[in-house]
Amino acid sequence: MAMTIKNEREIQRMEAAGHVVALVHAAIERELTPGLTTADLDEIARNVLAEQGAVSSFLGYHGYPAHICTSVNDEIVHGIPGRRRLCEGDIVSVDVGAILEGFHGDSAWTYGVGAISDEAAALLRDTEEALNRAVAAAVSNHRLGAIGHAVEAFARSRQRGVVKDYGGHGIGRQMHEDPHVPNIGRPDRGVLMRTGLTLAIEPMLTTGTEETRTLGDNWTVVTADGSLAAHFEHTVAVSPEGGRVLTRRLSSVLE
Ligand code: MF3
Ligand code: CO
Numbered sequence: 001m002a003m004t005i006k007n008e009r010e011i012q013r014m015e016a017a018g019h020v021v022a023l024v025h026a027a028i029e030r031e032l033t034p035g036l037t038t039a040d041l042d043e044i045a046r047n048v049l050a051e052q053g054a055v056s057s058f059l060g061y062h063g064y065p066a067h068i069c070t071s072v073n074d075e076i077v078h079g080i081p082g083r084r085r086l087c088e089g090d091i092v093s094v095d096v097g098a099i100l101e102g103f104h105g106d107s108a109w110t111y112g113v114g115a116i117s118d119e120a121a122a123l124l125r126d127t128e129e130a131l132n133r134a135v136a137a138a139v140s141n142h143r144l145g146a147i148g149h150a151v152e153a154f155a156r157s158r159q160r161g162v163v164k165d166y167g168g169h170g171i172g173r174q175m176h177e178d179p180h181v182p183n184i185g186r187p188d189r190g191v192l193m194r195t196g197l198t199l200a201i202e203p204m205l206t207t208g209t210e211e212t213r214t215l216g217d218n219w220t221v222v223t224a225d226g227s228l229a230a231h232f233e234h235t236v237a238v239s240p241e242g243g244r245v246l247t248r249r250l251s252s253v254l255e
Helices: 006-033 038-051 117-138 146-155
Strands: 067-070 073-079 091-100 102-110 168-170 177-181 200-201 203-205 213-214 221-223 229-231 234-237
Touching: 006 038, 006 091, 006 234, 038 067, 038 091, 038 117, 067 146, 073 091, 073 203, 073 229, 091 229, 102 117, 102 203, 102 229, 117 146, 117 200, 117 203, 117 234, 177 200
Parallel strands: none
Antiparallel strands: 067 073, 067 091, 073 221, 091 102, 102 234, 168 177, 168 200, 200 234, 203 229, 213 221
16 A cells, blocks of 8 residues: 555544554553453453444454454564463563554554563563664654664664564554565665654564564464564654654553
8 A cells, every 4th residue: 555644634633543552552551460361451452442432453454353463472473362371471562553533553562471581571671672763763854764774773782683574564544554664774775754654663573583483373473483572563653853653652541
């Protein structure tokens, strides 16, 4: 689907969709505790989406069977919620997309379940920082490669694997619009990012390999070597000051 530039009114509508996504994350983060199943997280999402008059971007997408994606430990993305019980020490990437009044918001966050290892905690910190740097690089009239470069340079400085098989995307009235947003790159490559281009930026880093494998359910993507993976994603609008985050987290409502 083509690349589209949004005006201020459209960006505000995406921000409204992004706020619903943030509300889903806040509810899941509040409830998350060892012993819950990933299907329980899906139900929390379903309820918040319904309360807000929004629908999941993912449910039914190419036959995807759930409202959110839940990817545990060595699962990178597209894990399907189900009977799996979360244990103390697990990390779980929760990916949420919402459609509100015709516009999508899309954001993923990786949470620790109870107390997690220092290794896992460091991976989460590094991946969140990679996202922050990538968001800051979404500057008007810079090239798209600046985003991938920001992710890749930071990840390499921390000896992290960077997943190249998956990346971010343009977003708006469609969940997936052009351009594809790689997590590697060079600042002098790629299309010029215009003000009002809206992107989902989503670095995925690992403690080991960069190679991926898809499980027999045809959705769940895992690290080929079983190492841990983390995934953080925001929907942003390109601006002269860098990416304006449209899926801002609501830590203030978490008490
Ligand atoms: N954030 C992911 C993406 O943008 C979620 C897609 S899950 C799917 O690709 F089920 F909808 F495919
Ligand atoms: Co996405």
